[in-house]
Amino acid sequence: MTVLFSIFLLTLSVITALAIVRTRNLFVAVMLLGIFSLLLAINFFLLDAADVALTEAAVGAGISTVLFIAALALTSEKERDGTSQRWLSLLVVASAALVIVYATFDKPRFGDPNAPVLQHIGPWYVQHTPEYVGIPNVVTAVLGSFRGYDTLGEVFVVFTAGIGVLFLLSARRSRSGQRRPRSDATEIGLRDEILLRVVGRLLVPFILLFGLYVQFHGEYGPGGGFQAGALIAAAFILYALIEGEERTLHALPRRVLNGLMVGGALLYGAVGVAGMLMGSNFLDYSVLAADPVAGQKIGIILIEAGVGMTVCGVLLNIFHAFASRDRVQ
Amino acid sequence: MELLQDTLSWVLLTAGGIFVLIGGIGALRMPNLYTRMHAASVTDTMGAILVLSGIMLQAGLSLATIKLVAILVFLLITSPTSSYALASAALIAGIRPEAGRASDRPADDAIPPESRK
Numbered sequence: 001m002t003v004l005f006s007i008f009l010l011t012l013s014v015i016t017a018l019a020i021v022r023t024r025n026l027f028v029a030v031m032l033l034g035i036f037s038l039l040l041a042i043n044f045f046l047l048d049a050a051d052v053a054l055t056e057a058a059v060g061a062g063i064s065t066v067l068f069i070a071a072l073a074l075t076s077e078k079e080r081d082g083t084s085q086r087w088l089s090l091l092v093v094a095s096a097a098l099v100i101v102y103a104t105f106d107k108p109r110f111g112d113p114n115a116p117v118l119q120h121i122g123p124w125y126v127q128h129t130p131e132y133v134g135i136p137n138v139v140t141a142v143l144g145s146f147r148g149y150d151t152l153g154e155v156f157v158v159f160t161a162g163i164g165v166l167f168l169l170s171a172r173r174s175r176s177g178q179r180r181p182r183s184d185a186t187e188i189g190l191r192d193e194i195l196l197r198v199v200g201r202l203l204v205p206f207i208l209l210f211g212l213y214v215q216f217h218g219e220y221g222p223g224g225g226f227q228a229g230a231l232i233a234a235a236f237i238l239y240a241l242i243e244g245e246e247r248t249l250h251a252l253p254r255r256v257l258n259g260l261m262v263g264g265a266l267l268y269g270a271v272g273v274a275g276m277l278m279g280s281n282f283l284d285y286s287v288l289a290a291d292p293v294a295g296q297k298i299g300i301i302l303i304e305a306g307v308g309m310t311v312c313g314v315l316l317n318i319f320h321a322f323a324s325r326d327r328v329q
Numbered sequence: 330m331e332l333l334q335d336t337l338s339w340v341l342l343t344a345g346g347i348f349v350l351i352g353g354i355g356a357l358r359m360p361n362l363y364t365r366m367h368a369a370s371v372t373d374t375m376g377a378i379l380v381l382s383g384i385m386l387q388a389g390l391s392l393a394t395i396k397l398v399a400i401l402v403f404l405l406i407t408s409p410t411s412s413y414a415l416a417s418a419a420l421i422a423g424i425r426p427e428a429g430r431a432s433d434r435p436a437d438d439a440i441p442p443e444s445r446k
Contacts, residue, residue: 196414
Protein backbone atom coordinates (compact mmCIF):
# COMPACT_ATOMS: atom_id res chain seq x y z
CA MET A 1 0.00 0.00 0.00
CA THR A 2 2.78 2.39 0.92
CA VAL A 3 4.61 1.47 -2.26
CA LEU A 4 1.50 2.19 -4.33
CA PHE A 5 1.08 5.54 -2.64
CA SER A 6 4.78 6.30 -3.16
CA ILE A 7 4.50 5.49 -6.87
CA PHE A 8 1.43 7.73 -7.12
CA LEU A 9 3.25 10.61 -5.42
CA LEU A 10 6.40 10.12 -7.50
CA THR A 11 4.32 10.15 -10.70
CA LEU A 12 2.67 13.36 -9.54
CA SER A 13 6.06 14.91 -8.81
CA VAL A 14 7.33 13.97 -12.29
CA ILE A 15 4.23 15.60 -13.81
CA THR A 16 4.78 18.68 -11.65
CA ALA A 17 8.44 18.83 -12.65
CA LEU A 18 7.51 18.67 -16.34
CA ALA A 19 4.93 21.41 -15.80
CA ILE A 20 7.59 23.58 -14.11
CA VAL A 21 9.85 23.20 -17.13
CA ARG A 22 7.04 23.84 -19.62
CA THR A 23 5.48 26.94 -18.11
CA ARG A 24 6.68 30.36 -19.25
CA ASN A 25 5.05 32.14 -16.35
CA LEU A 26 7.58 32.26 -13.52
CA PHE A 27 4.91 32.88 -10.89
CA VAL A 28 3.20 29.63 -11.88
CA ALA A 29 6.58 27.91 -11.82
CA VAL A 30 7.17 29.08 -8.23
CA MET A 31 3.76 27.81 -7.11
CA LEU A 32 4.43 24.47 -8.82
CA LEU A 33 7.82 24.29 -7.09
CA GLY A 34 6.01 24.63 -3.77
CA ILE A 35 3.69 21.78 -4.72
CA PHE A 36 6.71 19.74 -5.83
CA SER A 37 8.37 20.26 -2.44
CA LEU A 38 5.21 19.21 -0.59
CA LEU A 39 4.98 16.05 -2.69
CA LEU A 40 8.62 15.29 -1.90
CA ALA A 41 7.97 15.93 1.79
CA ILE A 42 5.09 13.45 1.83
CA ASN A 43 7.32 10.96 0.06
CA PHE A 44 10.07 11.41 2.65
CA PHE A 45 7.47 10.88 5.34
CA LEU A 46 6.30 7.66 3.71
CA LEU A 47 9.92 6.49 3.76
CA ASP A 48 9.91 7.12 7.55
CA ALA A 49 12.23 10.12 7.23
CA ALA A 50 10.07 12.46 9.31
CA ASP A 51 12.96 14.82 10.11
CA VAL A 52 13.78 15.36 6.44
CA ALA A 53 10.09 15.68 5.59
CA LEU A 54 9.70 18.44 8.17
CA THR A 55 12.68 20.33 6.76
CA GLU A 56 11.49 19.93 3.18
CA ALA A 57 7.99 21.12 4.02
CA ALA A 58 9.19 24.13 6.04
CA VAL A 59 12.03 25.26 3.76
CA GLY A 60 11.05 23.90 0.35
CA ALA A 61 7.34 24.56 0.32
CA GLY A 62 7.28 27.44 2.77
CA ILE A 63 10.24 29.75 2.86
CA SER A 64 11.77 29.23 -0.57
CA THR A 65 8.37 29.97 -2.16
CA VAL A 66 8.30 33.31 -0.34
CA LEU A 67 11.92 34.00 -1.33
CA PHE A 68 11.19 33.19 -4.98
CA ILE A 69 8.17 35.50 -4.95
CA ALA A 70 10.28 38.23 -3.37
CA ALA A 71 12.79 37.72 -6.16
CA LEU A 72 10.03 37.82 -8.79
CA ALA A 73 8.76 41.08 -7.32
CA LEU A 74 12.19 42.51 -8.18
CA THR A 75 12.30 41.17 -11.70
CA SER A 76 9.53 40.02 -13.98
CA GLU A 77 6.77 37.48 -13.95
CA LYS A 78 7.35 36.20 -17.47
CA GLU A 79 10.31 34.23 -18.69
CA ARG A 80 12.12 36.01 -21.50
CA ASP A 81 12.05 34.39 -24.91
CA GLY A 82 15.16 32.66 -26.14
CA THR A 83 17.05 33.20 -22.91
CA SER A 84 19.43 30.33 -23.46
CA GLN A 85 20.58 27.62 -25.79
CA ARG A 86 17.84 25.25 -24.81
CA TRP A 87 19.14 22.25 -26.76
CA LEU A 88 22.53 22.49 -25.12
CA SER A 89 21.01 22.56 -21.62
CA LEU A 90 18.70 19.70 -22.51
CA LEU A 91 21.72 17.69 -23.65
CA VAL A 92 23.61 18.40 -20.43
CA VAL A 93 20.64 17.54 -18.22
CA ALA A 94 19.84 14.41 -20.20
CA SER A 95 23.39 13.08 -20.02
CA ALA A 96 23.57 13.81 -16.28
CA ALA A 97 20.24 12.03 -15.81
CA LEU A 98 21.50 9.03 -17.79
CA VAL A 99 24.58 8.76 -15.57
CA ILE A 100 22.48 8.99 -12.41
CA VAL A 101 19.98 6.40 -13.66
CA TYR A 102 22.88 4.13 -14.61
CA ALA A 103 24.36 4.55 -11.13
CA THR A 104 21.10 3.46 -9.48
CA PHE A 105 21.48 0.00 -11.05
CA ASP A 106 24.28 -0.66 -8.58
CA LYS A 107 22.19 0.37 -5.62
CA PRO A 108 20.36 -2.24 -3.56
CA ARG A 109 16.67 -2.52 -4.33
CA PHE A 110 14.20 -0.50 -2.26
CA GLY A 111 13.61 -2.25 1.06
CA ASP A 112 16.23 -4.93 0.39
CA PRO A 113 17.13 -6.45 3.79
CA ASN A 114 20.61 -7.38 2.49
CA ALA A 115 21.52 -3.77 1.68
CA PRO A 116 24.84 -2.84 3.32
CA VAL A 117 23.24 0.04 5.23
CA LEU A 118 20.84 -2.38 6.91
CA GLN A 119 23.60 -4.91 7.58
CA HIS A 120 25.83 -3.05 9.99
CA ILE A 121 25.65 0.77 9.87
CA GLY A 122 21.95 1.22 10.67
CA PRO A 123 21.77 -1.49 13.34
CA TRP A 124 24.95 -0.17 14.99
CA TYR A 125 23.42 3.28 15.48
CA VAL A 126 20.09 1.88 16.63
CA GLN A 127 21.82 -0.42 19.10
CA HIS A 128 24.45 1.95 20.48
CA THR A 129 22.59 5.28 20.59
CA PRO A 130 20.91 4.57 23.97
CA GLU A 131 24.26 3.49 25.39
CA TYR A 132 26.44 6.37 24.12
CA VAL A 133 24.02 9.28 23.72
CA GLY A 134 20.91 8.20 25.59
CA ILE A 135 18.29 9.97 23.49
CA PRO A 136 15.35 8.27 21.76
CA ASN A 137 15.63 9.98 18.34
CA VAL A 138 18.51 8.20 16.62
CA VAL A 139 18.45 10.70 13.75
CA THR A 140 19.27 13.56 16.12
CA ALA A 141 22.02 11.49 17.74
CA VAL A 142 23.58 10.72 14.36
CA LEU A 143 23.25 14.32 13.14
CA GLY A 144 24.39 16.01 16.29
CA SER A 145 26.90 13.68 17.81
CA PHE A 146 28.12 10.75 15.73
CA ARG A 147 28.36 12.82 12.57
CA GLY A 148 28.78 16.21 14.21
CA TYR A 149 31.47 17.19 11.70
CA ASP A 150 29.00 16.88 8.81
CA THR A 151 26.42 19.00 10.58
CA LEU A 152 29.08 21.58 11.42
CA GLY A 153 29.90 21.67 7.73
CA GLU A 154 26.20 22.09 6.86
CA VAL A 155 25.84 24.97 9.30
CA PHE A 156 28.80 26.70 7.71
CA VAL A 157 27.35 26.07 4.23
CA VAL A 158 24.15 27.82 5.36
CA PHE A 159 26.21 30.57 6.98
CA THR A 160 28.32 31.07 3.83
CA ALA A 161 25.19 31.14 1.68
CA GLY A 162 23.74 33.81 3.93
CA ILE A 163 26.89 35.93 3.73
CA GLY A 164 26.98 35.49 -0.05
CA VAL A 165 23.38 36.67 -0.46
CA LEU A 166 24.02 39.61 1.86
CA PHE A 167 27.05 40.67 -0.18
CA LEU A 168 25.14 40.45 -3.44
CA LEU A 169 21.81 41.88 -2.36
CA SER A 170 22.23 43.93 0.80
CA ALA A 171 20.04 46.98 0.72
CA ARG A 172 21.56 50.01 -0.88
CA ARG A 173 21.36 53.00 1.35
CA SER A 174 21.39 56.59 0.26
CA ARG A 175 24.24 58.78 1.47
CA SER A 176 22.45 60.02 4.55
CA GLY A 177 22.15 56.43 5.68
CA GLN A 178 18.37 56.52 5.36
CA ARG A 179 16.54 54.08 3.16
CA ARG A 180 14.51 55.60 0.38
CA PRO A 181 10.83 55.40 1.23
CA ARG A 182 8.95 52.87 -0.80
CA SER A 183 5.30 52.96 -1.55
CA ASP A 184 4.64 49.35 -2.47
CA ALA A 185 3.46 46.48 -0.36
CA THR A 186 6.84 45.36 0.98
CA GLU A 187 7.05 48.47 3.11
CA ILE A 188 3.56 48.59 4.58
CA GLY A 189 2.60 44.94 4.17
CA LEU A 190 -1.11 44.22 4.17
CA ARG A 191 -2.10 46.71 6.84
CA ASP A 192 -5.24 47.57 4.91
CA GLU A 193 -6.48 44.00 4.88
CA ILE A 194 -8.02 43.68 8.30
CA LEU A 195 -8.95 40.00 8.02
CA LEU A 196 -5.51 38.87 6.92
CA ARG A 197 -3.94 40.97 9.64
CA VAL A 198 -6.08 39.54 12.41
CA VAL A 199 -5.60 35.92 11.36
CA GLY A 200 -1.90 36.41 10.63
CA ARG A 201 -1.25 38.00 13.99
CA LEU A 202 -3.21 35.18 15.61
CA LEU A 203 -1.02 32.56 13.95
CA VAL A 204 2.43 34.09 14.52
CA PRO A 205 2.75 33.22 18.24
CA PHE A 206 1.58 29.65 17.63
CA ILE A 207 4.12 29.18 14.85
CA LEU A 208 6.84 30.55 17.13
CA LEU A 209 5.75 28.22 19.92
CA PHE A 210 5.74 25.26 17.53
CA GLY A 211 9.21 26.27 16.34
CA LEU A 212 10.53 26.26 19.89
CA TYR A 213 8.82 22.90 20.51
CA VAL A 214 10.51 21.44 17.43
CA GLN A 215 13.83 22.90 18.61
CA PHE A 216 13.74 21.44 22.08
CA HIS A 217 11.82 18.28 21.32
CA GLY A 218 14.28 17.23 18.62
CA GLU A 219 15.87 14.64 20.90
CA TYR A 220 12.56 12.86 21.38
CA GLY A 221 10.71 13.36 18.12
CA PRO A 222 11.30 14.57 14.61
CA GLY A 223 12.85 17.97 14.55
CA GLY A 224 15.88 19.89 15.61
CA GLY A 225 17.73 23.04 14.78
CA PHE A 226 17.26 23.13 11.02
CA GLN A 227 13.49 22.68 11.16
CA ALA A 228 13.04 24.98 14.15
CA GLY A 229 15.14 27.72 12.56
CA ALA A 230 13.06 27.51 9.40
CA LEU A 231 9.77 27.58 11.33
CA ILE A 232 10.75 30.56 13.46
CA ALA A 233 11.97 32.38 10.35
CA ALA A 234 8.63 31.53 8.70
CA ALA A 235 6.75 33.13 11.60
CA PHE A 236 8.72 36.37 11.20
CA ILE A 237 8.31 36.29 7.41
CA LEU A 238 4.55 35.94 7.90
CA TYR A 239 4.69 38.93 10.22
CA ALA A 240 6.66 40.85 7.59
CA LEU A 241 4.11 39.96 4.91
CA ILE A 242 1.18 41.29 6.92
CA GLU A 243 2.75 44.14 8.86
CA GLY A 244 5.45 45.26 6.46
CA GLU A 245 9.16 44.86 6.54
CA GLU A 246 9.84 47.94 8.60
CA ARG A 247 7.95 46.75 11.67
CA THR A 248 9.57 43.32 11.44
CA LEU A 249 13.00 44.91 11.37
CA HIS A 250 11.92 46.95 14.35
CA ALA A 251 10.94 43.78 16.20
CA LEU A 252 14.07 41.90 15.16
CA PRO A 253 16.73 44.33 13.90
CA ARG A 254 19.44 43.42 11.44
CA ARG A 255 22.01 43.55 14.23
CA VAL A 256 20.20 40.76 16.04
CA LEU A 257 19.87 38.75 12.82
CA ASN A 258 23.57 39.09 12.09
CA GLY A 259 24.28 38.16 15.69
CA LEU A 260 22.11 35.04 15.39
CA MET A 261 23.79 34.10 12.13
CA VAL A 262 27.33 34.44 13.43
CA GLY A 263 26.55 33.41 17.00
CA GLY A 264 24.99 30.12 16.00
CA ALA A 265 27.97 29.04 13.93
CA LEU A 266 30.35 30.23 16.65
CA LEU A 267 28.39 28.40 19.36
CA TYR A 268 28.65 25.17 17.39
CA GLY A 269 32.39 25.62 16.92
CA ALA A 270 32.85 26.66 20.54
CA VAL A 271 31.19 23.47 21.80
CA GLY A 272 33.70 21.54 19.69
CA VAL A 273 36.64 23.53 21.03
CA ALA A 274 35.32 23.14 24.60
CA GLY A 275 35.52 19.40 24.10
CA MET A 276 39.14 19.79 23.01
CA LEU A 277 40.01 22.02 25.97
CA MET A 278 38.54 19.48 28.35
CA GLY A 279 40.85 16.86 27.01
CA SER A 280 39.10 15.06 24.22
CA ASN A 281 38.58 15.33 20.46
CA PHE A 282 36.92 18.18 18.60
CA LEU A 283 33.13 17.81 18.85
CA ASP A 284 33.32 14.99 21.39
CA TYR A 285 30.68 16.01 23.93
CA SER A 286 31.26 13.16 26.36
CA VAL A 287 33.70 15.19 28.42
CA LEU A 288 31.35 18.17 28.86
CA ALA A 289 29.89 16.63 32.03
CA ALA A 290 31.02 14.11 34.58
CA ASP A 291 28.72 11.52 33.08
CA PRO A 292 29.51 10.92 29.35
CA VAL A 293 25.83 10.43 28.43
CA ALA A 294 24.84 13.67 30.19
CA GLY A 295 27.71 15.39 28.40
CA GLN A 296 26.40 14.15 25.05
CA LYS A 297 22.95 15.52 25.86
CA ILE A 298 24.36 18.95 26.82
CA GLY A 299 26.45 19.02 23.66
CA ILE A 300 23.53 18.12 21.41
CA ILE A 301 21.23 20.73 22.98
CA LEU A 302 23.93 23.39 22.52
CA ILE A 303 24.79 22.55 18.94
CA GLU A 304 21.12 22.24 17.99
CA ALA A 305 20.59 25.71 19.44
CA GLY A 306 23.52 26.91 17.33
CA VAL A 307 22.06 25.30 14.20
CA GLY A 308 18.64 26.86 14.87
CA MET A 309 20.12 30.33 15.45
CA THR A 310 22.18 30.25 12.25
CA VAL A 311 19.39 28.88 10.07
CA CYS A 312 16.86 31.39 11.42
CA GLY A 313 19.26 34.33 11.10
CA VAL A 314 20.35 33.40 7.57
CA LEU A 315 16.81 32.82 6.26
CA LEU A 316 15.51 36.09 7.70
CA ASN A 317 18.55 37.99 6.45
CA ILE A 318 18.02 36.59 2.95
CA PHE A 319 14.33 37.51 3.09
CA HIS A 320 15.09 41.07 4.16
CA ALA A 321 17.83 41.33 1.54
CA PHE A 322 15.26 40.54 -1.15
CA ALA A 323 12.37 42.48 0.35
CA SER A 324 14.27 45.72 0.92
CA ARG A 325 15.65 46.04 -2.58
CA ASP A 326 14.22 48.31 -5.18
CA ARG A 327 12.72 46.86 -8.31
CA VAL A 328 15.21 46.31 -11.13
CA GLN A 329 14.34 48.64 -13.95
CA MET B 330 -17.55 -1.47 19.76
CA GLU B 331 -14.40 -1.73 17.70
CA LEU B 332 -16.43 -2.78 14.67
CA LEU B 333 -18.72 0.21 15.12
CA GLN B 334 -15.74 2.54 15.43
CA ASP B 335 -14.11 1.11 12.32
CA THR B 336 -17.33 1.25 10.30
CA LEU B 337 -18.02 4.84 11.31
CA SER B 338 -14.45 5.87 10.55
CA TRP B 339 -14.65 4.09 7.18
CA VAL B 340 -17.89 5.91 6.33
CA LEU B 341 -16.39 9.27 7.33
CA LEU B 342 -13.19 8.69 5.35
CA THR B 343 -15.10 7.62 2.24
CA ALA B 344 -17.48 10.56 2.48
CA GLY B 345 -14.50 12.90 2.94
CA GLY B 346 -12.80 11.32 -0.06
CA ILE B 347 -15.92 11.87 -2.17
CA PHE B 348 -16.02 15.55 -1.17
CA VAL B 349 -12.33 15.96 -2.05
CA LEU B 350 -12.99 14.31 -5.41
CA ILE B 351 -15.96 16.62 -6.06
CA GLY B 352 -13.80 19.59 -5.13
CA GLY B 353 -11.09 18.43 -7.53
CA ILE B 354 -13.53 17.92 -10.41
CA GLY B 355 -15.07 21.31 -9.70
CA ALA B 356 -11.69 23.03 -9.66
CA LEU B 357 -11.01 21.54 -13.09
CA ARG B 358 -14.40 22.06 -14.70
CA MET B 359 -15.71 25.37 -13.38
CA PRO B 360 -15.57 28.29 -15.84
CA ASN B 361 -13.76 31.07 -13.95
CA LEU B 362 -11.59 31.74 -10.95
CA TYR B 363 -14.31 32.54 -8.42
CA THR B 364 -16.43 29.52 -9.24
CA ARG B 365 -13.31 27.31 -9.19
CA MET B 366 -12.45 28.64 -5.74
CA HIS B 367 -15.99 27.94 -4.66
CA ALA B 368 -15.65 24.33 -5.81
CA ALA B 369 -12.22 23.89 -4.25
CA SER B 370 -13.45 25.17 -0.89
CA VAL B 371 -15.42 21.94 -0.51
CA THR B 372 -12.05 20.20 -0.11
CA ASP B 373 -11.02 22.51 2.70
CA THR B 374 -14.25 22.31 4.65
CA MET B 375 -16.22 19.09 4.27
CA GLY B 376 -13.25 17.11 2.92
CA ALA B 377 -10.90 18.08 5.73
CA ILE B 378 -13.50 17.78 8.50
CA LEU B 379 -14.71 14.33 7.41
CA VAL B 380 -11.26 12.86 6.67
CA LEU B 381 -9.77 14.19 9.92
CA SER B 382 -12.75 12.94 11.95
CA GLY B 383 -12.30 9.55 10.33
CA ILE B 384 -8.63 9.47 11.31
CA MET B 385 -9.52 10.68 14.82
CA LEU B 386 -11.81 7.68 15.24
CA GLN B 387 -8.94 5.45 14.17
CA ALA B 388 -6.56 7.11 16.63
CA GLY B 389 -8.95 6.78 19.56
CA LEU B 390 -8.41 8.81 22.72
CA SER B 391 -4.73 9.61 22.44
CA LEU B 392 -2.23 12.40 21.92
CA ALA B 393 -2.61 11.88 18.16
CA THR B 394 -6.29 12.88 18.37
CA ILE B 395 -5.39 16.13 20.14
CA LYS B 396 -2.88 16.88 17.38
CA LEU B 397 -5.53 16.10 14.75
CA VAL B 398 -7.97 18.48 16.45
CA ALA B 399 -5.25 21.14 16.41
CA ILE B 400 -4.71 20.53 12.69
CA LEU B 401 -8.47 20.79 12.07
CA VAL B 402 -8.74 24.08 13.99
CA PHE B 403 -5.71 25.41 12.10
CA LEU B 404 -7.26 24.42 8.75
CA LEU B 405 -10.65 25.89 9.63
CA ILE B 406 -8.96 29.21 10.43
CA THR B 407 -6.42 29.37 7.62
CA SER B 408 -8.34 28.03 4.61
CA PRO B 409 -11.13 30.66 4.65
CA THR B 410 -8.43 33.28 5.17
CA SER B 411 -6.40 32.10 2.21
CA SER B 412 -9.56 31.91 0.07
CA TYR B 413 -10.32 35.48 1.08
CA ALA B 414 -6.76 36.56 0.27
CA LEU B 415 -6.90 34.85 -3.12
CA ALA B 416 -10.28 36.33 -4.05
CA SER B 417 -9.25 39.76 -2.83
CA ALA B 418 -6.00 39.62 -4.82
CA ALA B 419 -7.94 38.52 -7.91
CA LEU B 420 -10.36 41.41 -7.50
CA ILE B 421 -7.48 43.88 -7.14
CA ALA B 422 -5.86 42.37 -10.22
CA GLY B 423 -9.05 43.21 -12.09
CA ILE B 424 -10.75 39.84 -12.49
CA ARG B 425 -14.43 40.58 -11.98
CA PRO B 426 -16.91 38.02 -10.68
CA GLU B 427 -19.43 37.87 -13.50
CA ALA B 428 -21.87 35.11 -14.25
CA GLY B 429 -21.11 33.27 -17.43
CA ARG B 430 -17.68 34.79 -17.75
CA ALA B 431 -15.32 32.00 -18.72
CA SER B 432 -11.98 33.74 -18.48
CA ASP B 433 -9.50 34.76 -15.83
CA ARG B 434 -8.12 37.68 -17.80
CA PRO B 435 -8.81 41.10 -16.37
CA ALA B 436 -11.82 42.66 -18.02
CA ASP B 437 -11.07 45.60 -20.32
CA ASP B 438 -13.25 47.91 -18.27
CA ALA B 439 -11.92 46.59 -14.97
CA ILE B 440 -11.27 48.92 -12.10
CA PRO B 441 -7.59 49.86 -12.32
CA PRO B 442 -5.67 48.61 -9.29
CA GLU B 443 -4.49 52.08 -8.26
CA SER B 444 -7.93 53.60 -7.91
CA ARG B 445 -9.20 50.87 -5.61
CA LYS B 446 -8.36 51.30 -1.99
